[in-house]
Amino acid sequence: MKGKYKRLVVNRIVITVVLILLQIVWFVFMLEKLARYSSWITTAFTALSIAIVLYIIGKDDNSAYKIGWIVLIMTLPLFGGLLYLFLGDKKPSRNMRRKLNAQHDVFKDTLIQEGELQDRLGKIHGRAAGTFQYVRRVSDFPAYENTDVTYYPSGEEMFVDMLEELRQAKHFIFLEYFIVAEGKMWETILEILKQKAEEGLDVRMIYDDMGCLTLLPAGYYAGLEKYGIKCMAFNHVIPFFSLVMNNRDHRKILDIDGHTAFTGGINLADEYINEKVRFGYWKDTGVRLKGDGVWNFTEMFLEMWNAFRKEDTDISCFKPHVHHPEPFEGKGFVQPYTDSPLDNETIAENVYLDILHQAKKYVYIFTPYLIVDDVMRNALCTAAKRGVDVRIVTPAIPDKPTIFRLTRSNYPPLLRAGIRIFEYTPGFIHAKSYICDDEFGVVGSVNMDFRSLYLHFECATLLYRTSGLEELKKDSLETIAASREITLKDCKQGIIGGLFDSVLRVFAPLC
Structure with a gap:
């Protein structure tokens, strides 16, 4: 089976590269042919490039990004303006923006900031309160107390606790990762997910299609569905229509029963737990949250899920205290948040x-x-x-x-x-x-x-x-x-x- 997967992955990469190269060759060929046909076309393309440069200068955008495009367009005045029209917009597609923004509007009312918490934080450290207030204002994700935080200095240490928490799951498991690769880490987790799905738990997974392009065969999500694991590949790679897959789901979230979550830099592949050596010792870090603050991770997962796969109308059943009625403990303040290319806010x-x-x-x-x-x-x-x-x-x-x-x-x-x-x-x-x-x-x-x-x-x-x-x-x-x-x-x-x-x-x- 692994040999079959490898062949499928190689074929997928070859097809992707060939289609992208064909698009580039066709694009350059057509422009040169048009330019030879008439000097007016050459003049028009050059004028377009100048207009695009002026447009870029006036945009409210990152200065380094603007400088890069200006240099490229002035270096290639004939093709530069058209290249920008095709590739210069780094925002997600209109369809993606519409779906995600609409879903955020539906669910954001579940993100409620406790007023007294902000006041308590302000009395402790006014400047810190301002930072938390900023994140709340621009992302809608509130801050929390009553959340215990465990820090992990390595992927292998976090993996041990991930498995323990997964085995104790009783109601639902949500996973969202940029990279998933076959090996000890993923296969161990997958066996638990299969068992939990068979027991009737709500098991869902999102993986990034570009991040897993060389690691999983096309349509891998369909295979997981056969085990009762609901799965979605984010932002499918469609080479003929997309020259650049700019907007990737780089998040790492494991959410168990709404009251326990793992996040950090650790993906689901063997190098992250040093079962596979790629570039010496792989140093990574992560945290586990237990308590009220996990709700932000649950909401951001469900928001992404329901934007593309409508399933939940009421998500209050996933809140931390639904399956953990006892109060949580934890010192300090936590604020899980997401950053996306949708909001024009870095x-x-x-x-x-x-x-x-x-x-x-x-x-x-x-x-x-x-x-x-x-x-x-x-x-x-x-x-x-x-x-x-x-x-x-x-x-x-x-x-x-x-x-x-x-x-x-x-x-x-x-x-x-x-x-x-x-x-x-x-x-x-x-x-x-x-x-x-x-x-x-x-x-x-x-x-x-x-x-x-x-x-x-x-x-x-x-x-x-x-x-x-x-x-x-x-x-x-x-x-x-x-x-x-x-x-x-x-x-x-x-x-x-x-x-x-x-x-x-x-x-x-x-x-």
């Missing part, structure tokens, strides 16, 4: 920025990719210049060599500002986390790159004075100690290398 980036702006002592950051815009770069540098101990850990062994070079090309201005950068020498760090001043933390699926911050559907949990933060800090320091500190001498590329890095930075937002 929530994830703004949370990161807000933490940097209010940091007093330190900020430690884990990220596999460091591809930042001017706003994020300035915030990082300004924090360091005012005396905050800013440390960033990136991989020493890359998963994508070009992206690794692009990440390294962003080091020099940060190092000159006093930021300390470390590369994780045991292998690849896939974790996405912030910790600040022993008080703030963020653990989620959000990388510090353009795709995560602007194009993907992401999720994360904002933590303030919760359990788990002490373990996050300890893990940060231990990871830094196991890493190699980078200096400006390590970043010298020469004139040609420097020019190549500049080109990479210009076009990175377009990829």
